[in-house]
Amino acid sequence: MYRRIVIYAAVAAVFAGSLTGREVMQERAPVPGLEADSVYTSLLLQEEQLSRQEDSLNARVAEIRGLFRTDPDNRERYSENIIRLEGELFNTRNLIGIVAGKINTIEQEYIIKNLSGGSDLRQGGGRTERDGGYAERSANLVMNPFFEENLQPEDYRMLVEAQGMEAGVLEHIRTFASNYESIRRIALENETVETPEAADSLFSAYETLTGLNEMLSERVNEEFGYVYDNKLYCYNYILDKLGRRNQLALFEQKITETREQCLTAAEGAQSEPVAAYPHRKTLLEEYEETLARIAGYDRALDSLRKARTAVTAINFNFPELVMEEKLFLDYADIEFHNPAKYNQRNPVPELTIHPKGEIYRVLLGSFQRAQPVSILRGAYPVGVARENGNYAYYAGGFRTLGEAADAVAELKKKGFRDPKAARWENGRLTVLSQAEVDRALGTVQDGVFRLSVDTGGRPLPDIIREIAEDINPGAEISRSGDLYIIGTFDSRDDAEELAGEIEDILAGAEVKIEAVG
Numbered sequence: 001m002y003r004r005i006v007i008y009a010a011v012a013a014v015f016a017g018s019l020t021g022r023e024v025m026q027e028r029a030p031v032p033g034l035e036a037d038s039v040y041t042s043l044l045l046q047e048e049q050l051s052r053q054e055d056s057l058n059a060r061v062a063e064i065r066g067l068f069r070t071d072p073d074n075r076e077r078y079s080e081n082i083i084r085l086e087g088e089l090f091n092t093r094n095l096i097g098i099v100a101g102k103i104n105t106i107e108q109e110y111i112i113k114n115l116s117g118g119s120d121l122r123q124g125g126g127r128t129e130r131d132g133g134y135a136e137r138s139a140n141l142v143m144n145p146f147f148e149e150n151l152q153p154e155d156y157r158m159l160v161e162a163q164g165m166e167a168g169v170l171e172h173i174r175t176f177a178s179n180y181e182s183i184r185r186i187a188l189e190n191e192t193v194e195t196p197e198a199a200d201s202l203f204s205a206y207e208t209l210t211g212l213n214e215m216l217s218e219r220v221n222e223e224f225g226y227v228y229d230n231k232l233y234c235y236n237y238i239l240d241k242l243g244r245r246n247q248l249a250l251f252e253q254k255i256t257e258t259r260e261q262c263l264t265a266a267e268g269a270q271s272e273p274v275a276a277y278p279h280r281k282t283l284l285e286e287y288e289e290t291l292a293r294i295a296g297y298d299r300a301l302d303s304l305r306k307a308r309t310a311v312t313a314i315n316f317n318f319p320e321l322v323m324e325e326k327l328f329l330d331y332a333d334i335e336f337h338n339p340a341k342y343n344q345r346n347p348v349p350e351l352t353i354h355p356k357g358e359i360y361r362v363l364l365g366s367f368q369r370a371q372p373v374s375i376l377r378g379a380y381p382v383g384v385a386r387e388n389g390n391y392a393y394y395a396g397g398f399r400t401l402g403e404a405a406d407a408v409a410e411l412k413k414k415g416f417r418d419p420k421a422a423r424w425e426n427g428r429l430t431v432l433s434q435a436e437v438d439r440a441l442g443t444v445q446d447g448v449f450r451l452s453v454d455t456g457g458r459p460l461p462d463i464i465r466e467i468a469e470d471i472n473p474g475a476e477i478s479r480s481g482d483l484y485i486i487g488t489f490d491s492r493d494d495a496e497e498l499a500g501e502i503e504d505i506l507a508g509a510e511v512k513i514e515a516v517g
Contacts, residue, residue: 031107032137043103050096057089104164134295139303141288146295150238162230169224173274173316176216179209180270180318187323199326206323213271221273228280235287247290251283258283270318278316282308327357332381334362334396334407336414341380342373351383351394355427360404361394362411363420363431377414387429394422405437417510418503434513435496449495450487453502454510457482467501488516 034040061082068078134146141147142163148156186206193199232255239248262276269275285308292301330352342348361383364376370391376382382395395411398404404421411419421432432440453460460477468475468486471494478485489495492513499511 031110031143034107034110037106040103040106043099043106047096047099047103050092050099054089054092054096057085057092061085061089100168104168107164134297136295136297136299139299141292141297141300141304144295144297144300146291146297147234147238150241151234155234155237158230159234162227165223165227169220169227169277170311172216172220172223173277173314176213176220176271176274177315177318179213179216180321183209183213183321183323187321190323190326193326196328199328203323203325217271217273220271220277224273224277224280228284231284231287235284235291238291242294244294251287254283254286265316268320270320274316274318278311278314281311285311325356327354329354329357329359329397330381331359331397331399333398334411335380336378337380338378340373340376340378342376342382348373348376348382348384348393351385351392353385353427354424358423358425360398360401361422361424362396362404362407363422364393364395364411364416365418366390366392377416379411379414395419401432401437401440405441408434408437433496433500435493438492448488448490448516449492450485450489450514450516451495451499451502452512452514453484453486453506454482455484455506456508456510458506458509460484461505464498464502464505468498471498 064078064081064085067074068082071078134144134149136144138144140163142159147159151159183206186202186209190199190202190206193202236248236251239251258279261279262272265275265279266272285304288304289301292298292304364379364382365371366387368390370384371393376393376395379395381397382393385392385394396404396407398407401421401423404423408419408421420434421437423430423432460479465477468477472489475486475489486498487495489498495513499513502509502511
C-alpha cells in the first residue's frame with residue numbers, strides 16, 4: 001500500500017496538476033440550529049484550515065514541478081521534494097475527507113433527530129396561511145418542510161441521506177478527472193520513453209492510477225446509484241400524491257430518454273458511471289426545480305440553478321484510455337554474414353531472457369559443450385543459454401509464431417539440420433515441434449506420412465524398428481542403399497515422434513518427413 005501511495009504521489013506531481021480544496025469542496029453553510037455546537041463549529045474551522053493547507057501545498061508542488069521541467073541538472077533533488085510534498089498533500093486530503101465525513105454525520109443526525117417539529121429547523125415551518133404553500137427555511141431544497149410533510153418519515157430519512165452523499169460523489173468524479181489527466185500524460189510520455197527502467201516506472205504509475213480510478217468509478221456507481229434511485233422514488237411519490245399526472249408522464253418520458261443517453265455516453269468511455277452522471281444528475285435537477293416551483297421555494301430554486309451551472313461546466317468526457325506496457329524486446333530477423341559477425345574476439349553473447357512479454361526465437365541446437373562459431377554458418381543475431389547443463393543456441397527474435405516458422409524453413413534451406421521454433425512468454429520457454437507449429441498456424445495437413453532416413457551407410461538399429469512398431473503397429477521398413485523408408489503413418493504427430501527418436505539414437509542421421517497422400 002505504501003508503494004502505491006508513493007507512486008501515485010510522484011506521478012501526480014510530475015505529470016498532472018491537482019484540484020485545490022476549494023475546488024473539490026462546495027461552500028459549506030452551517031445548518032441552522034447547530035451554530036452553538038462546539039464540536040461542529042470546530043470541525044468547520046478545521047475543514048477550512050485543511051483546505052488552506054492543501055492550497056499551499058499545491059502551490060509549492062506546482063512551483064517545484066516547473067523547476068523540474070526547466071532545470072534538468074537538478075531533477076533528482078526536485079523529484080525528492082515533489083514526492084515528499086505530494087505525500088503531505090495525500091495525507092491532507094485524507095484528513096479533509098475524514099473531517100468532512102464527521103461534519104456530514106453530525107448534520108444528518110441532527111436533521112433526522114429533529115424531523116418531527118419543534119426544532120430550529122422548523123422555524124416558520126409548516127404550511128403558510130397566505131397561500132397554502134410551505135415556508136422556506138433553507139436554500140438546500142430537501143431540508144425544507146415541503147418534503148418532510150409529503151413523505152413518510154423513513155422515506156424522508158433516505159432522501160436526507162441521499163442529499164448528504166451528493167457532494168462526495170462529485171468529489172469522486174473530480175478526483176477521477178485529475179487521475180485521468182495524469183494517465184493521459186503518462187501515455188504520451190510512454191510513447192517516447194527510451195529505457196526499460198523508465199518504461200517500468202511509467203507502467204507502474206499507470207497501473208496505480210488506473211486502479212484508483214476503477215475504485216472511484218465503483219464508488220460513483222454505488223453512491224450515486226443510491227442517490228438517484230431514492231430521489232426518483234421520493235420525487236415521483238410526491239408528484240403522484242399531489243395529483244400532478246401531466247408532470248409524472250413527462251418525467252416518465254424523460255427517464256427513458258435519460259437511460260438512452262447514459263447508454264450512448266457509456267460507449268467507449270473509461271467509466272460508465274462517470275459518463276452517465278451528468279445525464280442522471282440533470283434529470284434530478286429538473287425534478288428538483290419543478291418541486292421547488294410547486295412549493296414556492298425561490299431561494300432553493302436559485303441555488304439549484306447555480307448548482308446546475310457548476311455541474312454543466314465540468315467535463316465528463318473521458319474516452320477509454322488503455323496504455324500497453326512498453327517492452328524492450330530484441331526483435332530481429334536472422335541475417336547471414338560473410339565474414340561471420342561472431343569470432344574469437346566477438347564470441348556469441350549470453351541470450352537475453354525477458355521477464356515480461358512474448359518473443360519467438362529459433363533453436364539452432366543444444367550441446368553438452370560450447371560450440372565453435374562455425375556451426376552458426378554466419379547466422380546473426382545469436383545468443384547462447386545454459387539449459388539443463390547444455391549450451392542452447394538461439395537465433396533471431398520474432399513477434400509471431402508465423403515469422404519464427406518462416407525462419408525455421410529458411411534455416412533448413414541453409415543447411416541447419418533440425419531448427420525449432422521456441423517461444424518465451426514472461427520468461428518461460430517452450431520449444432515447439434513442427435506438428436505443434438502446424439496446429440497453431442492451422443497448416444496441419446491431412447493425409448499419410450512416411451519417414452526417409454539417411455543413415456550414412458550405417459544399419460538401422462533394432463531399437464528404432466521396435467519404436468516404430470510401438471508408435472504404429474504394422475509400419476513397414478524398406479531399404480534402398482543408405483536410405484531407409486519407414487511408414488506409413490496416419491498422422492504427422494506420429495511421424496514427428498519417431499523422427500525425434502531416430503535423431504536421438506542415430507546421431508548424424510538425416511531424417512525427412514514426407515507426405516504421400
